[in-house]
Amino acid sequence: MTFVSQTQSAGKSSMAFLLDLLVLLGQLLKIFVETIISWIIPADYKSVAGEVCLITGAGNGMGRLMALNFAQRKAKLVLWDMDAEANKETGALVEQMGGTAFVDVCDVSDKEEIKKAAKRAREAVGDITILVNNAGIVYAKEVLELSEKQIEQTFKVNTLAHFWIVREFLPHMLKTNHGHIVTLASTVGLFASPGMPDYCSSKHAVVGFHQSLYYDLQNFKNNNIKTTLVCPYHVKTGMFRGVTVTHPWLVPSLTPTECVDSIMHAILTNRPFVAMPRLMYLVYNAATWLPMEAQTLCYRFLGADTAIRKFKPNRPYQLEDS
Ligand SMILES: NC(=O)c1ccc[n+]([C@@H]2O[C@H](COP(=O)([O-])OP(=O)(O)OC[C@H]3O[C@@H](n4cnc5c(N)ncnc54)[C@H](O)[C@@H]3O)[C@@H](O)[C@H]2O)c1
Missing domain, CATH: 1.20.5 (Single alpha-helices involved in coiled-coils or other helix-helix interfaces)
Structure with a gap:
């Protein structure tokens, strides 16, 4: 040349x-x-009437509230939980509202159980078009207090289950170029908090999983499969019973209804990411440039450094011997 x-x-x-x-x-x-x-x-809400919506961890907390919200909007529901009784109650509440729910026991920490439950759901109601990966667990223990089994279980439920469930239902969404995948992560999947290393790292991992999936979908021409990553701060569902910061008025915990209203708003307007309360966007941003020593001081000022020590185990798996 x-x-x-x-x-x-x-x-x-x-x-x-x-x-x-x-x-x-x-x-x-x-x-x-x-x-x-x-x-x-705000954009108009999309209709979810007739969509087949699977919610994991539908027996309690936000899973149940989301089920009722989707039922109100005439979606057909598939409800998974390992807590059979609580899940049945959610199903009954859905039916009282005039909705339909296929209620099934599925322990999402077990890959083979997921495959079997997915088959049962397809046979009973058809392919899933809205997937809400909501089931999650926390032990609220430091690294040396956790048993090996608990560490593995946290990752099986909070991270790996998302892979297995998405792999079950994404193929049909791709075939029809239609669907919505919702991931319940946490603000501690964006920046960490002390006293729950397994939970924080499992949520960081699932944020990475979700974001990578999002970018993969953007590479499809005319992609119409939506995704929503949900990162709430503390929600008073009972999962983190007793946990509170020193000045709760500064960073108030969310009520389950407040949180689920924001989640539904994000899903129905096809928003790819939502963190709540809004203050969390600022905290997330500050965590990327504030020196770690400064972040430690802020955690101490808020009492976020020791908040987890007030945790009172409450859920059956939290009360089990490790
Ligand atoms: N509560 C909070 O402060 C908070 C904050 C941020 C994010 N989150 C996340 O939101 C999601 C919902 O939280 P929540 O507060 O409603 O919790 P929750 O404890 O009220 O409900 C979780 C549900 O998941 C079910 N579940 C647990 N392990 C399961 C398994 N192996 N298989 C099937 N179902 C299983 C439980 O039985 C329960 O019904 C979770 O992913 C959680 O990590 C919660």
Whole structure:
């Protein structure tokens, strides 16, 4: 290649770069403007009537509330939980509202059970079009207090189950180019909190899983499979019973209804990410640039450094001997 042709091709590639950059800036501007408009004028809610919605961990807490919300909107429900009695109660509440629910016992920490329950669900109601991976556990113990079994169980439920369940239902969503995958993670999947290393790391892992899946889906032309990553701060469902910071008025815990209202809003407006309360966006951002020593001081000021020590085990698995 001559010097002239080398200079010409360098000129062409910098022109192409500038053009790409201009297109990118234009697209970014469009997204920022659309986002600001959506804050002021929220998008219309999409209809979920007739969709087949699977919720894991539907027996208690947010799983049950989401089931009732979807039932109200005329979705057909598939409810999974290992707590058979509580799950049956959720199913009965759905039916009292005039909804339909296929209630099934499934321990999502067991890959083979997931496969069998997925088959039963398909046979009973058809393919899942909205998947809410909600089941989660916490032991609230430090690294040396946790048993090996508890560490593994946390990852099986909070992280690995998401892989196995998505692998069951994503193929049909891809075939029809229709579906919505919702991941219940946590703010401690974005930045960690003391006293629950297994929980924090399992939630960080599931945030990574969800985000990677999101980007994979963006690579499909005209992708119409939506995803929503949900990261709540402490919610008063009983999962973290007793846990509280020193100045709760500064960072108040969420009620289950408040949290589920925000989750439903995000799902029904196809938002890819929601953290709540809103203050958590600021904390998440600060965690990326505040020196760790400064973050430690803030945790101490808020009492977040020792909040987990007030934890009172409550759920059956938390009361079991390790
Ligand atoms: N409560 C909070 O403060 C909080 C905060 C952030 C994120 N989250 C996350 O939100 C989700 C729901 O939390 P919640 O507060 O409603 O909890 P919860 O304890 O009230 O309900 C969780 C449900 O999951 C079920 N479950 C547990 N292990 C299971 C298994 N192996 N197989 C099937 N079902 C199983 C339980 O039986 C229960 O019905 C969880 O993923 C949790 O980690 C909760």
